[in-house]
Amino acid sequence: MSKEHTLIRRVHLAHADANLAKQLWDVQCLNGRVHNIAPADTETKHVEVPDHCSVVAGDEGVLLPSLCHAHIHLDKCFILEQCDPLLTGSLPEALRVTNKAKAGFPERQPDLYARATRLIRESVEAGVTVMRAYVEIDTAVHMVCLDIGLKLKSEWKGVCDIQIVAFAQEALYPSLEAQSPGENFNLLKSALTKPGIGVVGSAPWVEPSREHAHKNIAHILALAQAYNLHADFHLDYNLDANAEPMVWEALRQMRLIGWTRASAGKRRVTIGHATRLGMFSSDEWARLRKELEELPLEIVALPQSDIYMMGRPSTDGTLTVPLARRTLDAARIWRDHGVRVAMSVNNVENAFTPQGYLDPLTLASLGVGLFQVGTEPEWRELLRSVSTTSKETIGMGGGDADLTKSKDNGLVPRVGDPADFVLVHEAKRWQSAVLSPGFDRTTVFSGRVVARRRASRWTAVDEAETVAHRD
Incomplete structure (x- = not known):
């Protein structure tokens, strides 16, 4: 029986430490739990993706507890x-x-x-x-x-x-x-x-x-x-x-x-x-x-x-x-x-x-x-x-x-935690998720993507630029 993998790539985490919060991370989920958390490799081709693994593009957004x-x-x-x-x-x-x-x-x-x-x-x-x-x-x-x-x-x-x-x-x-x-x-x-x-x-x-x-x-x-x-x-x-x-x-x-x-x-x-x-x-x-x-x-x-x-x-x-x-x-x-x-x-x-x-x-x-x-x-x-x-x-x-009194206040995933997350794509730091929550989101429950929400965007300026570029 194959194991269910999900790899959430290149996300920010809600670290209290400012330097760690700026770092991008890869979060690997296995059978509904957090299996591994590692700094994201700057070269996508160097990231090892396990067999039968679903990859979620984090877009350098913020990964929070669901x-x-x-x-x-x-x-x-x-x-x-x-x-x-x-x-x-x-x-x-x-x-x-x-x-x-x-x-x-x-x-x-x-x-x-x-x-x-x-x-x-x-x-x-x-x-x-x-x-x-x-x-x-x-x-x-x-x-x-x-x-x-x-x-x-x-x-x-x-x-x-x-x-x-x-x-x-x-x-x-x-x-x-x-x-x-x-x-x-x-x-x-x-x-x-x-x-x-x-x-x-x-x-x-x-x-x-x-x-x-x-x-x-x-x-x-x-x-x-x-x-x-x-x-x-x-x-x-x-x-x-x-x-x-x-x-x-x-x-x-x-x-x-x-x-x-x-x-x-x-x-x-x-x-x-x-x-x-x-x-x-x-x-x-x-x-x-x-x-x-x-x-x-x-x-x-x-x-x-x-x-x-x-x-x-x-x-x-x-x-x-x-x-x-x-x-x-x-x-x-x-x-x-x-x-x-x-x-x-x-x-x-x-x-x-x-x-x-x-x-x-x-x-x-x-x-x-x-x-x-x-x-x-x-x-x-x-x-x-x-x-x-x-x-x-x-x-x-x-x-x-101990977790509720930790410096990170339980907002940063740990290996072995349930893999239940919301990925706020437009936020590039955890503070933005509180101050101005973005619309585009991916919901992960028990290590599996269960919902995606995306805005359909259009402005007349964008259309004019597209026409000008085509001409």
């Missing part, structure tokens, strides 16, 4: 045209118009499949090889979104690892008086018997009371334990300084049931949005960091959604929270408090996030301006937040503690 959606809604992207017109842009309005559109998903299953396929395809073309994809389960859609998500997970196997979240966006408790969870919970529980689900999740903040929200967390953690799944919460999605952050309750319950790093393996509890944490004091961050040393809870910021939806004007017309405080500043939080934060896209073209794109690198670029991030170590952290940190956050990364 990208990751740590938080993406597979069923709710690209539905803005199906929603009622937005009149206020508020969160209650977004919930209302989305629920109305979602009620039609069972009758529009071909559209649901097409939109989800577009999301995956465009993501892979941008360099995404891993995603945590939410599909909703409730009395409006029942198992329709889940079944399509599981179908797509199977269809895209070998191109992109899709981690399906059986997700309860709606309340588990039907009323303020309810003592037991209702039909939404029963549907969610029955869904977990289907093979292929990796995560169970919910949005505790939609429950009728804080007490019910705490019960919601307990139910989800219990289901995750029973079915050996990750748990995922949309949590602390507010900017209310008077609201006690529910992350403390999630951690308390994790400790109560013994969900620790020592016992859980790669299983994680993840919280998305977590905008309230941006108001933490240094003491609160220190407390959280200490808790995270023992308990495997991870954090995902969703900048495109958070800065759009959070911090709406108060009744007197003033903003209660500055723009840059409406989402978590991943680079600063790591620098000042030693807590890593992933960043993810969440939604595109729906009422929660009308704007933005599926390319995670655009989040890194957004972070530079939004948080006035001006140093290379911070740029590296932003880059990491949409690639290796995101993978670790959803339990699909290496999790090597």
Whole structure:
């Protein structure tokens, strides 16, 4: 049986050392792993190409770890045209118009499949090889979104690892008086018997009371334990300084049931949005960091959604929270408090996030301006937040503690690493991939090229020069 080789020729790597970053490298992949990394020979004819080896022309671009959606809604992207017109842009309005559109998903299953396929395809073309994809389960859609998500997970196997979240966006408790969870919970529980689900999740903040929200967390953690799944919460999605952050309750319950790093393996509890944490004091961050040393809870910021939806004007017309405080500043939080934060896209073209794109690198670029991030170590952290940190956050990364603290921040491949990359052809240094991500890309998953994206370029000046040369 022949061995599968791929040779990625003449690329820059994201070395922290400036001299190494200027060097061109050849990266050889064998059977899904990095087999060899060597300085590129200036003479192509001197490069030894193994038999049965695919050669990828690097064009002296930058080879980065492949990208990751740590938080993406597979069923709710690209539905803005199906929603009622937005009149206020508020969160209650977004919930209302989305629920109305979602009620039609069972009758529009071909559209649901097409939109989800577009999301995956465009993501892979941008360099995404891993995603945590939410599909909703409730009395409006029942198992329709889940079944399509599981179908797509199977269809895209070998191109992109899709981690399906059986997700309860709606309340588990039907009323303020309810003592037991209702039909939404029963549907969610029955869904977990289907093979292929990796995560169970919910949005505790939609429950009728804080007490019910705490019960919601307990139910989800219990289901995750029973079915050996990750748990995922949309949590602390507010900017209310008077609201006690529910992350403390999630951690308390994790400790109560013994969900620790020592016992859980790669299983994680993840919280998305977590905008309230941006108001933490240094003491609160220190407390959280200490808790995270023992308990495997991870954090995902969703900048495109958070800065759009959070911090709406108060009744007197003033903003209660500055723009840059409406989402978590991943680079600063790591620098000042030693807590890593992933960043993810969440939604595109729906009422929660009308704007933005599926390319995670655009989040890194957004972070530079939004948080006035001006140093290379911070740029590296932003880059990491949409690639290796995101993978670790959803339990699909290496999790090597020494690597995450290395000078290169885990952004430079090592022999034996999974051969999962995005090659940004137009970038000639890693900094450009953060500051102005190029369009032309090649995606490599498990040592095999799975997508190429190229711009078709034309200008009248080019055509005039061609005609003049021909004449």
